[in-house]
Structures are given as C-alpha cells and as structure tokens.
Amino acid sequence: MRTVPLKTQLLLVAAAAILPLAVVCGISLSALFESQRAQNEASSLGVARALATAVEGELRLTMSALQTLALADPLGTADGEGKAQALALSRAVRASHPEWRGLLLADPSGRVVFSTETDRPTSANVVKRSSFDATVLTRRPVAGSMARGAGGNLAFPVRVPVVRDGVVKYVLTAIIRPEAIAAMLRAQRVPEGWYVSVFDANLARIARTVDDEKWRGSGPIESLKPFFQALGHDKQELLGTSTNVDGVLAKTVLARLDEGGWTLVLGTSLSKAESSWWRTAGAYVLGLLASLILGGTGAWWMSKSITMPMRSLRDDADALGRGELRPSGMSRIMEIDAVARALESAAVQRAGSEAEREELLQLESHARSAAQAAEQRLGLLVNASAVLSGSLEESDTLDAIARLMVPAIGDACWIDLLGKQGALLPRLSHSKWTEHSGRLAEQDSMPVHSAETPQVLITALKTGKPSLHPSGQTGEDDGCSKDISALVPEFEAVAACVVPLIARGRTIGTMAVLQAGPSGVHQRFA
The missing domain is CATH 3.30.450.20 (PAS domain)
Incomplete structure (x- = not known):
C-alpha cells in the first residue's frame, strides 16, 4: 500500500475543506456576474431610452415653436x-x-x-x-x-x-x-467610455458625443449595419455587441425614435462595463489563493507540530525496545502527550519487570545450582554406598573413598589412620593429576601430639567435627600455625576440608580434601 506523508494528508484535508467553499463562491460569482450583466444591460437600455427621449424632446421643442408660428x-x-x-x-x-x-x-x-x-x-x-x-x-x-x-x-x-x-x-x-443635437447629447453628461450617436432615417450620422465633427455625416460601421437590419420597423430596441468606429469592442444598444425614423445608438466599452466583474473575480481568485496559502501554511505548521512529537515518540519507542528509559517531553497535544506518558510508564514497568525477572533468574540459577549440588551429593552418597559396600578390605575401602572425593569434591585427598600407639599413620594420598594412591610407609607415621602434626588434624580428632578452611590455612582463630599444604608439600592448596573418620562411634582417623590454586601442583608431583 502506498504511504502518504502526514503533511500531504493535511494539505488534502485543507483543500477538501476549501473546495466546497470555492465551488459555492464560484457559483455565487457566476450568478453575480449574470446579475451584473443583466443590470448593465438594463442600465444601458435605460440610458439609451433616456437619451432617445431627450433627442425627441429637442425635436418636439422645435416642432412646438414652428407650430406656434404656423x-x-x-x-x-x-x-x-x-x-x-x-x-x-x-x-x-x-x-x-x-x-x-x-x-x-x-x-x-x-x-x-x-x-x-x-x-x-x-x-x-x-x-x-x-x-x-x-x-x-x-x-x-x-x-x-x-x-x-x-x-x-x-x-x-x-x-x-x-x-x-x-x-x-x-x-x-x-x-x-446638427451641432444642436451634439450639444444636447453632451449636456446629458454621458459617462466616460460611453459612445452615443444619432442616425437619421437614411443612416447618416447626425451627431456623436466623441469626435462629432470627424464622424458627422458618415454612415454606421459595417459591424453595426446588421443591427439596423435586425431592428427593422417592428422593434424599438435592440441590444448586442459590436465594434465602434474607434475600434473599441462595445455593448451596443439601438433605440428607435418616434420622430422621423431616427435611431440612437449607445455603446459602452466592454472592458469598462466588465471591469467591476473582473475586479470581483480578481478578488475572488486572490481570496481563494490566500485561503489555499493559509490552509497550506496551517497544514504545514500542524504537520510539523505533530510530526516532531511523533518523531520523539518513535525515538522513545526505540529506546524502550533497547531497554532505555527516556523522559517524555510535552508537545501541547493531549493525545500525543498521553501516548508519551504511556510509553514512559511502559518503560518503567518494563525496567521493573526486567529487574524482577533478573532476580527470579538469579534465584532460579541459585536454586538450580543448589539442586544440582544436592543431586550431586545424593549421587555421591549413593555411589559411595555402593562402592563402600563392595569390599571389606581396608585398602580397597580407603582407595574407594579417595576416588570418590577426587575429583568430585576436591583436587586431592589425604587419609590418616590412628595406629595402636595413638599415632596418625598416613595411609593414602590421591589427586587428579596422578594415579598414585595406596598405602604409605610405616615410617611416615607421626604421634598425634607431635609438633609436626598439623593442628587441623588434631582438632578433628579431638572434636570429632569437620572443619572448612577456605583460605588454605589451618585456622587463624584457634592459633594453629601449620599449613594444610604441609600434608602434601608438592601440592599448592588454597582450601581444605578436614573431617574425622568415625567407625562404630570411635574416631579412627582423619581425611583431608584439598583444593588446588591456579598454578595447580609442582612439577615434581605432576
């Protein structure tokens, strides 16, 4: 579908509003012209009758004087x-x-x-x-x-x-x-642009109001002869358009006198006769053009006052699509301001909805993570139960526990068991970088109360409770100074979890699960 700019539509609306008025004014102007034309014709006929009466009066005065003398x-x-x-x-x-x-x-x-x-x-x-x-x-x-x-x-x-x-x-x-008739005609004060001639029965010009001596005795111009023929003997008046001896196109009136078969010819210049109509028509055309110009200017101004706020609304809508919040301006147009406020409200609601959705997504992510962790723990427990129930041998059990811890829980696992003399015996180590695991030598054992024994192990044995060490230290709050990484010197531990190993209500050892730092493990251990 073809799109039309708002400015063009408003111009069409203005033109459509002006068109009926222009048509009505045109019809009125045509009626006015016809009325003026009829009035001009009636005025010309009236003047011609009056002048013919004046000429007849002059002749009758002469006849009366002669009759008195007779x-x-x-x-x-x-x-x-x-x-x-x-x-x-x-x-x-x-x-x-x-x-x-x-x-x-x-x-x-x-x-x-x-x-x-x-x-x-x-x-x-x-x-x-x-x-x-x-x-x-x-x-x-x-x-x-x-x-x-x-x-x-x-x-x-x-x-x-x-x-x-x-x-x-x-x-x-x-x-x-004949000068007497010419003087009498001039005495009638014929308006400028009007031409009056008097012809006798033989169509000889007796007198004329303009250039009388020049045209005295001459006959009518060729364009006027058909009027005399049409006048005949049965008509007293005739009206038409002809060209006079001066070459001027004129509205012509012929009036026959009762005396002597004389004829009076009155001509009015069409340009002068229709000048008032042309002035009226000119005023109408100028008024119509002025109306169109004013309507077009008003349409342009209105379109500008509408399109600019609409452009701002478009920018607001684009900003809303990008998730930006823009303050709405005032356009002084109630409907556009209402839409702008609605967009601003929608932007605020969208921002709130997005924040709420983000919060819900975060909660969902945390819940999913917690569920996955729980699932992993459950799976680990299920797997541990299955593995631990698979063999009663100590070495196999310890090896299974270490493999369950790495890499599911940490990067390395260290297990110590209490010997008969109450000393901690390192029994197993396992990490994700090596397959090394199994029993360690008996000479590696250390007394529980030895200064070489990490404090975290001693604490686990005494309390029977697990402990977490996120910083990789043995615990600054309890005054211990031994680093958990001392268990595996080649391993750069940054965090550790130490738990006591309890069987039938008796602590039998400890297990430490370590998490490696960014650099992982020393070259020798790897």
Missing part, C-alpha cells in the same frame, strides 16, 4: 398681403433660435414662398421631398433626414404644416444645425 395669421396669407408680416415674424423667431440655419415657407407643391436667409424672391423648390410630402400627407410635424445645402453645410429639416380650414396651405420648415 398659427399666426400672417402665415395663412403669405402669398399676398401677409407675406411681409409673415417674413418679419419668421425672422424674429429665427433670431431666438441660434441653432437654426433658417426658416422657409413653401406651398404644398414644393415651391418656396420665402426664406428668412434672403430678401430676394425665389422660385426654388424644396429638397428632400420625402419628409415634405409626409408632412403634407399626414398634416403632422416631421423631422427629415440630414442633407448638405447649397453652401456645403450639413443640416436637417423639421417641418410643420400650416393648416387653414382643414387644408394644408403651406409647410413651414426649420433648417437645424
């Missing part, structure tokens, strides 16, 4: 005695409207009766007959399309009928400068 009595008799008065009145009205290039009056056939811009009689006919004929036909005010006059100046007409007795006698026309 109701004057001199205008009804402009071909006769009222012509001079009608011309004077028209010039007075023209003077109060500097945005007008002039006023002219024409009969229904299109013949110009007079013009405020000249005193000479004229026989000219009106131009742009479509708006003129529409006024005569509908008997309603009409805003015509823009055209270039005789002086080369661009202007558009606003025409109203002069009706008397239900009959259109004349058509009063005001020639309007």
